[in-house]
Amino acid sequence: MNTSLKILTSVLTLFGALLLLVLVISCDGLFSKQPDSEPLARVGNAFLYKEDIESLLSASINQQDSASIVANYINNWAIKQLLYSKAQINLSEDEIAAFERLVANYRIDLYTRAYKEALILRGEDTTITDSQLQRFYEEEKENFILKEKLVQLRFVQLPKQFLNKEEVIERLKRFEGADQVFLDSIGVQFTKLNFNDSLWIPVSRIVQEIPPISFDNEDRYLKKSQFFELEDSLGVYLGKIADVRSINEIAPLTYIKPTIRQVLLNRRKLEFMRRLETEILDEAVKQKEFEIYEKEK
Numbered sequence: 001m002n003t004s005l006k007i008l009t010s011v012l013t014l015f016g017a018l019l020l021l022v023l024v025i026s027c028d029g030l031f032s033k034q035p036d037s038e039p040l041a042r043v044g045n046a047f048l049y050k051e052d053i054e055s056l057l058s059a060s061i062n063q064q065d066s067a068s069i070v071a072n073y074i075n076n077w078a079i080k081q082l083l084y085s086k087a088q089i090n091l092s093e094d095e096i097a098a099f100e101r102l103v104a105n106y107r108i109d110l111y112t113r114a115y116k117e118a119l120i121l122r123g124e125d126t127t128i129t130d131s132q133l134q135r136f137y138e139e140e141k142e143n144f145i146l147k148e149k150l151v152q153l154r155f156v157q158l159p160k161q162f163l164n165k166e167e168v169i170e171r172l173k174r175f176e177g178a179d180q181v182f183l184d185s186i187g188v189q190f191t192k193l194n195f196n197d198s199l200w201i202p203v204s205r206i207v208q209e210i211p212p213i214s215f216d217n218e219d220r221y222l223k224k225s226q227f228f229e230l231e232d233s234l235g236v237y238l239g240k241i242a243d244v245r246s247i248n249e250i251a252p253l254t255y256i257k258p259t260i261r262q263v264l265l266n267r268r269k270l271e272f273m274r275r276l277e278t279e280i281l282d283e284a285v286k287q288k289e290f291e292i293y294e295k296e297k
Contacts, residue, residue: 041074043081048074116273124272128261136260137253144251144259150200151222152242155210156183157192157235165236172240173227191235197242200255210237 039047056069088096137144154172158165164186171179180195187193192209194201203218212230213221221228224244230237245252253260284290 043078044085046081048077120269128264133260141250144256146247146249146251149203149247150245152197152200153239154197155194155239156190157237160235169238172238200252
């Protein structure tokens with residue numbers, strides 16, 4: 001037995017239990033089996049029981065609100081039941097048949113979708129290696145054109161009354177090992193900070209975080225290797241630009257890694273399902289569970 005069918009068999013027991021539970025519930029509804037408790041309301045042969053509304057109520061709701069919630073629920077339930085009954089009487093046979101087909105198809109879709117997801121969870125390999133990401137990036141990089149400028153920067157926002165600004169500027173520019181240790185040690189005094197200058201940040205995010213920078217003036221401040229010092233009523237903003245990627249350039253791999261990973265996982269999922277469906281059909285044919293009747297000529 002191949003790998004996909006082994007997965008199919010292993011999931012079958014778990015899914016079968018779920019299927020049995022749903023069938024039991026469906027049969028209860030089909031044969032209108034009534035609980036032992038007294039009903040709260042009736043419309044024709046349909047009954048509403050206390051158990052049906054227990055999820056609506058909680059200890060935090062007072063008695064008056066509870067009564068109002070229950071009354072509204074009962075009325076809405078009754079309206080739906082009455083409309084459903086009248087629809088069965090007043091709709092044409094063709095319309096009812098069409099709706100029944102839709103319901104049947106939707107029921108099948110729900111079961112098969114849940115079953116496929118269970119199979120995928122059991123059998124899909126979600127490991128994506130760096131080499132796979134790199135290979136896909138090299139093959140498809142022309143499809144990853146930037147629609148927004150990206151910037152790598154280290155940045156701090158200081159309170160306006162900060163006393164040691166010049167040393168922070170010097171260390172932020174140089175940013176050697178000792179400088180990083182020093183800046184980390186006083187980081188609690190900064191209003192905002194970002195020392196990870198390998199992270200690509202969209203300009204729209206920078207405009208949000210640094211109010212003196214806007215879409216109108218960002219070209220002046222967000223240039224490769226540039227240092228900026230800006231100020232407004234909220235504080236002083238110091239930043240050192242490490243690198244820039246402009247609109248219409250190819251996005252850096254580190255920026256689009258999550259996107260590529262999801263694309264590869266989606267492709268793998270589709271391929272897994274195609275292979276599984278083919279194997280299910282082949283196995284059914286071998287076991288004479290599935291056949292197509294040829295029309296007589």
